[in-house]
Amino acid sequence: MLDDGFSRVAAIDCGTNSIRLLVADVNPATGELRELDRRMTIVRLGQGVDKTGMLAPEALERTFAACREYAEVIREKGADKVRFVATSASRDASNREDFVRGVLDILGVEPEVITGDEEAELSFTGATKELTGRDDLAKPYLVVDIGGGSTEFVVGDDQVRAARSVDIGCVRMTERHLVRDGKVTDPPTPEQVAAMRADIEEALDLAAKTVPLREAGTLVGLAGSVTTVSSIAQNLPEYDTEAIHHSRVSYDRVREITESLLKSTHAERAAIPSMHPGRVDVIGAGALVLLSIMERTGATEVVVSEHDILDGIAFGIATKAAEEA
Secondary structure, eight states: OOOTTOEEEEEEEEOSSEEEEEEEEEETTTTEEEEEEEEEEEOOTTTTHHHHSSOOHHHHHHHHHHHHHHHHHHHHHTOOEEEEEEOHHHHHOTTHHHHHHHHHHHHSSOOEEOOHHHHHHHHHHHHHGGGTTOSSSOSSEEEEEEOSSOEEEEEESSSEEEEEEESOOHHHHIIIIIEETTEEOSSOOHHHHHHHHHHHHHHHHHHHTTSOGGGOSEEEEESHHHHHHHHHHTTOSSOOHHHHTTOEEEHHHHHHHHHHHHHSOHHHHHTSTTOOGGGTTTHHHHHHHHHHHHHHHTOSEEEEESOOHHHHHHHHHHHHHHHHO
16 A cells, blocks of 8 residues: 555666666655665667667567566566656667567557657756755756766756757767777777767767856766766775765766776776676776766766666656646
8 A cells, every 4th residue: 555645656767778677656746756676787779779770689689578577577566657768779770660569568658769858857857856955065966867878968956957968878989989890999099088088078069058067066977887987986895876876976086987997908897896797898988978077067076876867757657647646
């Protein structure tokens, strides 16, 4: 039996690199979110999309396998309100209808292929809802969500003021700049890193046309690249969500970690205790995106959030349910 004001919801976020599920009891009026299950699977849906314009058959099958697992969890937890949001990779693909049909067959809901701006607003809600009332974090917040295919920038106080999505995700940057003869260069050459940095800077110029990057009082960083950098900064013996959530990482530490990752081999990165196997090849690019953002904004630290677009989706489902009740 749910408490008054709460809805049991299931939020699914399918990005370029990973697919994630959150099942939670949510009260949109109070901003409470009681997590029942949160999980992530690396599926690399965006494998090769930047080059071919299509979702690879093996990438689709990995994604559908994760969907079947998530469907079982949703049934077990009794969540009757489900929303599936698909982001960068499925926006870009010519065969996205294959993806849509597969998800609908497995989960009974159609994936919503949202725009970058919608993605940014959901990320902002998820990341900042619980920061309300904190006097140690200056407003406005600049929320940056570094995904596999794109990075979302959104600035706001209690509401979004401006948002922009640009194509500088960790997978896209890795595939575009760090792959030679079908394999990730191990480690990348200085020339490859310089080309990647130039690409990132060009995208930041684009983002700055819409979002006032230098006006931010607090930089809030989301998604696997940022949380992994935090785990490395803290020398965690394993990935620890509680230790990472709302941790703060200084600019100097981000620079040290980024430089180290971009000079390391696959084996050295894989040996980092908190490193997810699916991030080993793309973490260098993701860290460089974060470092470049911090340099562009002048941020002396990044506040790391484990709550992101998934939480924003969950709040959105519950808000709609309350309005329709």
